Amino acid sequence: MIRLDNISKQNGTRLVFIEASAALQKGEKIGLVGPNGAGKTTLFRMITGQEEPDEGLVLIDRGVSIGFFSQDVGEMAGRSAVAEVMEGAGAVSEVGAELARLEAAMADPEQADQLDAIIERFGEVQSRFEELDGYALDGRAREVLNGLGFSQEMMDGDVGKLSGGWKMRVALGRILLMRPDVMLLDEPSNHLDLESLIWLETFLGGYDGALLMTSHDREFMNRVINKVIEIDGGNLTSFSGDYEFYARQSALNEKHQQAQFERQQAMLAKEVAFIERFKARASHAAQVQSRVKKLEKIDRVEPPKRRQTVAFDFRPAPRSGDDVVNFRGVHKRYGNRVIYEGLDLLVRRKERCCVLGVNGAGKSTLLKLVAATTQPDAGSVTLGGSVKMGYFAQHAMDLLDGERTVFDTLDATFPHAGQGALR
Numbered sequence: 516m517i518r519l520d521n522i523s524k525q526n527g528t529r530l531v532f533i534e535a536s537a538a539l540q541k542g543e544k545i546g547l548v549g550p551n552g553a554g555k556t557t558l559f560r561m562i563t564g565q566e567e568p569d570e571g572l573v574l575i576d577r578g579v580s581i582g583f584f585s586q587d588v589g590e591m592a593g594r595s596a597v598a599e600v601m602e603g604a605g606a607v608s609e610v611g612a613e614l615a616r617l618e619a620a621m622a623d624p625e626q627a628d629q630l631d632a633i634i635e636r637f638g639e640v641q642s643r644f645e646e647l648d649g650y651a652l653d654g655r656a657r658e659v660l661n662g663l664g665f666s667q668e669m670m671d672g673d674v675g676k677l678s679g680g681w682k683m684r685v686a687l688g689r690i691l692l693m694r695p696d697v698m699l700l701d702e703p704s705n706h707l708d709l710e711s712l713i714w715l716e717t718f719l720g721g722y723d724g725a726l727l728m729t730s731h732d733r734e735f736m737n738r739v740i741n742k743v744i745e746i747d748g749g750n751l752t753s754f755s756g757d758y759e760f761y762a763r764q765s766a767l768n769e770k771h772q773q774a775q776f777e778r779q780q781a782m783l784a785k786e787v788a789f790i791e792r793f794k795a796r797a798s799h800a801a802q803v804q805s806r807v808k809k810l811e812k813i814d815r816v817e818p819p820k821r822r823q824t825v826a827f828d829f830r831p832a833p834r835s836g837d838d839v840v841n842f843r844g845v846h847k848r849y850g851n852r853v854i855y856e857g858l859d860l861l862v863r864r865k866e867r868c869c870v871l872g873v874n875g876a877g878k879s880t881l882l883k884l885v886a887a888t889t890q891p892d893a894g895s896v897t898l899g900g901s902v903k904m905g906y907f908a909q910h911a912m913d914l915l916d917g918e919r920t921v922f923d924t925l926d927a928t929f930p931h932a933g934q935g936a937l938r
Contacts, residue, residue, distance in 0.1 A: 516541055516579050516697060516725055517562060519751065522571035524557060531557055533749035534571065539697065544719070544726040546736045546758055549746035555729050558746065559583060559699050562727075582695035584703055588686040592675025596665060596685050599674045600656045603689030607649045614640050614649075652692075659688045662714035663707070664874045680706035691718060700728040704735050710873055733758055748820060769819040776818045786810055836900035837864050840885050844894035847880060854880050858894070882906070 517539040524532040531554040539545060547555050560566040561573050563583045575581070582603075591599055602608055617637040620626050626633065644650070660670050663684045669677070674685055683706045690698060704712055712735060719726060719739050727744075730736045736758050743754040743761035754761040786806050793799035842860040847853075854877040862868060870878045883889040884896050886906040898904070915924060925937045 516576050518572075518574040519558075519561075520572040520574060522561070522568040522573065524554070524561070524566075524568050526557070530749050532568070532746075532751070535746075535749060535751040536571075537744050537751040537753060539725050539727055541696075541725055542723065543742050544740045545728070545742045545744055546740040546761075547727055547729045547744050547746065548758070548761070553746040554749075555746060556585070556701060559585065559701055559727075562699060579697060580693075580695040581697045581699065582690040582693045583699040583701075584687050584690045585701045586683070586705070588679075588682050591677075591682050591685060592673065594674060595671050596660060596674045596677070596688075597653065597656050597670045599685050600660060600688040600692050601652055603693050604652060604656075607644070607652055610640060610644045611649050611652065614644050656688070656692055659692050659718075660685075662711065662718065663688055664711045666875065684711070687715075694722070695724060697725045697727070698722070700726065700730075702729055702731065704730045704732040708874065708878075709871065772816070772819045776816045779813075779816045783810065783813075833901060833903055835864055835902045838862075838899040839864055839866075839902055840899065841897045842884070842894070843897070845884065845891045845896060846893040847877070847884070847889075847891050855891075864899075879908075882908075 519535065519537045521534045521536055522532050523530075523534055547558065549555055557566060561568055562575070563581060564573075601611070604611075614637070617633055617640060620633050621630065621637065657667075657670055665681075665684070669681070674682065677685070687700075687703055690700070703715065707715060712732070716735060716738055726739070728736070728739070738757075740757055741755075743756070743758060745752045745754065745761070745765070754764055756764070786809070790803050790806055790810075794803050839862045840860075841862075842858050845855050845858040845860075847855040847858075852875075870881055872878050880889065884891060885898075886904065886908075887896070888906075888908075919927070922937060925932075929937065
């Protein structure tokens with residue numbers, strides 16, 4: 516369906532792809548892996564025609580439809596989440612829009628003299644709309660949004676009032692409803708809670724088109740894909756199997772390459788030592804020249820690439836009291852919706868808790884109560900003695916100043932920390 520034929524691409528001074536080739540066939544579900552900056556997003560953009568390779572070809576079979584979900588969702592405002600998702604449904608969405616225009620035209624007195632032609636065209640468009648199962652489109656859009664965690668109120672509300680994370684879900688829903696021949700999903704698991712992630716995994720499992728995706732959630736990727744394409748050093752390498760198979764095979768290949776490299780280095784050292792020892796002796800001149808020529812012709816084995824990793828050294832937290840946070844008789848509601856009623860909960864020192872529950876159950880509210888960013892309607896939430904707390908909110912990205920650099924943001928938050936510690 517899609518072939519990348521000897522593509523080369525350079526961004527500035529950095530070579531992203533060097534005569535790389537790969538293919539995406541019908542029914543394949545491929546995980547695209549590689550270090551940050553390797554070129555995963557660039558590859559998506561070349562497939563969708565947003566960028567061109569410097570050399571080589573991106574070949575797409577005629578008639579193949581492609582849906583691309585990226586982290587840049589653009590502006591959304593002025594219509595409901597359902598309408599926004601339906602907009603991406605392809606041909607049925609366009610036919611539906613024409614049907615709506617014709618309905619308005621039939622009710623317009625100023626177009627009464629064209630009524631016969633409008634009715635005739637309405638019949639044609641309505642027939643096409645029915646063929647495309649257009650009347651079920653609203654229901655299917657709501658089904659997708661429900662799977663992604665939307666309440667009925669959020670589905671029908673102005674999409675412009677949603678946070679960035681929820682707009683991401685709307686953009687993802689648009690691609691899922693479209694059900695194109697090929698889906699390109701760039702980090703679709705970002706911004707999804709556990710229930711939505713499970714739903715998406717089930718949806719992709721039943722999708723019969725071709726899939727090319729990236730994800731930092733390796734467990735999620737492992738359960739969805741049946742093939743891996745690795746981007747590294749400008750090359751594209753394919754592995755048939757899930758992510759676990761790729762990880763094992765990649766480690767084995769690295770081990771074999773290291774062994775080959777070490778054997779060759781030992782052989783080269785031996786040859787160089789012979790040359791150095793006998794190069795001044797006329798009696799060994801022929802042997803020395805023979806070995807010099809041999810070394811010149813040898814294809815050198817490169818050592819396996821060692822990816823840089825960052826090690827964090829976190830200083831021990833100060834010791835708190837045994838009781839970290841204590842909920843007593845906590846009541847909390849939003850309007851008519853009861854979240855907590857008489858909640859008692861004690862979190863003790865050294866415990867590690869995972870808060871699970873369906874959307875709207877009160878997971879974020881629980882953390883907000885602990886962090887005191889919201890208050891209980893009744894009851895008390897008490898922090899223990901000497902508790903030093905850090906709070907990362909679901910929509911913390913909305914609170915950052917986009918005009919600041921990463922360093923400036925940290926420097927403003929921790930003014931007394933040294934530059935070395937921040938960097």
